[in-house]
Amino acid sequence: MKNKERRPGKPFPGAKAKGNGSDRPGSAKPASAKGRDDRSSRPPRRDADAPKSRPQPQAVDTAAEPSRPLTVRSGERPAERVPLILESTGAGDFHLIDSGEGLKLEQYGPYRIVRPEAQALWPKALPTHVWDKADAVFTGDTDEDGMGRWRFPREALGETWPLSLLGVDFHGRFTAFRHVGVFPEQIAHWSWMKEKIEAADRPLKVLNLFGYTGVASLVAAAAGAEVTHVDASKKAIGWARENQSLSRLDKAPIRWICEDAMKFILREERRGNRYDIILTDPPKFGRGPNGEVWQLFDHLPLMLDICRELLAPKAVGLVLTAYSIRASFYSIHELMRETMRGKGGLVESGELVIREAGLDGKTPGRALSTSLFSRWVPK
Structure with missing residues (x-):
């Protein structure tokens, strides 16, 4: 059955796989999934498995997918x-040097990009x-998920190079979707999460959906924390595991799950598993490893609804970031408030x-907007 456009007011299908259709390598989501800023350049963010050009939607048998109605x-x-x-002014090996005229000049370790x-x-x-x-x-293509190529004006550079952020080491990589393996606008969320984990009187359980190259999971x-990292792209998971070794965290309690995000959280809900912090960074459009299709406006309400059920009794927070969407932050803000009714x-x-x-x-300069977000925290 062909995947149909969902209309407001009708039950949401058990959510189709999140694909990473962004420009993020290895993420099945549009790793670039972002309407704003660089995420727009996200590799077909985290759900697709190829270097990411976003595949066009294909026929999917939605009846075969697990689902449940909105609560x-x-x-x-x-x-x-x-x-x-x-706001972030950078951290570790990253900072934004300058911007203007449709471009941005960034410092990533030894390289000016x-x-x-x-x-x-x-x-x-x-x-x-x-x-x-x-x-x-x-x-090359300047569209949010357009493919292109890198030019090296001074000397030829290797595909990868070492970077460090918030005490975590990882590889930067020149991808065909302009991304380099990390979305530094997330530094604000990662710093908040790091502070909460370090201040807790017990090991917190973190679920990172659409986790891409794993920097947040490693932080x-x-x-x-005990971390469950989910991404539909095998390439992204492979890259994340490389980053784990670079950060000398091979023995850290991290579960690397290569699967469609919606399918995974539906199963976690049935199993009764719970998490203290949930990070979800979905693309506007993405594809799961088995052809599942993710459309943010269609599937986000159900995804958040399930995430609420996955929060532990003493949960610390649920964080949603949205890129590449033509909407005000109020759209996801009101959705989050409705989802969390009765939760305080x-x-x-x-x-x-x-x-x-x-x-x-x-030297502080102009502020560059990168994405929308909504975050639920207990009082």
């Missing part, structure tokens, strides 16, 4: 805090000769932004 929630909606702008950035409408702050000293420039594990706590929503930090990494 009708009652009770008061959680308190709210809006708008909340979570230029990539497209549609939201950088303003003029560049630094002179041309600074930009001309870039080590790598992404050229959580290094802080002392607080829903805080807004945007993740990265602030320019200049050549020295310490």
Whole structure:
């Protein structure tokens, strides 16, 4: 049966696999899945298994997929805090040097990199000769999931290079979808998670959905959490395991699950498994390992509904990040509040932004919006 457009008001199908259709390598989601910022360049974010160009939807037998209806929630909606702008000026080996004229100039370890950035409408702050000293420039299709190639103006560079962020070591990689293996706008969420894990009086259990190359999972594990990392892309999981070894966390309690995100959480719900922190970073469109199709506007309500059921009694938070969507943060904010009816706590929503930090990494400049987010936390 062909996958049909879902209309509001009708039961959501058991959610189709999240595909990573973004530009994220190995993520079946559009690893680039992002409408904003770089995520737009996400590799067919985390769900697809190829270097990621987003495959077009194919016929899928939805009747064969596990599903359940949305739960009708009652009770008061959680308190709210809006708008909340979570800002990062960089961390570890990353900072945003400058942006403007549809481009951004970033520092990733030893390399200065230029990539497209549609939201950088303003003029560049630094002179041309600074930009001309870039080590790598992404050229080609500037669409959010467009493929292209890297140009190396100064000297040929290898495909990968070492990076470090929040105490975690991993490989940067020049992918065909302009991504480099990490989405630094998430630093704000990862720092929050790290602080919560380190302050807890017990090992927290973290579920990382659409986990891509595993940087968030490694940050959580290094802080002392037990982590379940889910991504539909074999390439992304392989890359994440490489990063685990680079970070000397081979013995850390991390489960690497290569599977469609929706199928996985439906099964976890039936098993009664619970988590203290859930991170979910879905693409706008993605494909699971068995051809399952993920459409954010169709499947996000059910996904959040299931995630609520997976929260432990003393859960610390549920974090949703959304890229590449034509919507206000209020759309996911109100969805999160409806999903968490009767749960108490607080829903805080807004945007993740990265602030320019200049050549020295310490000179504040303009703020570049990267994505929308909504986060539920207990009071």
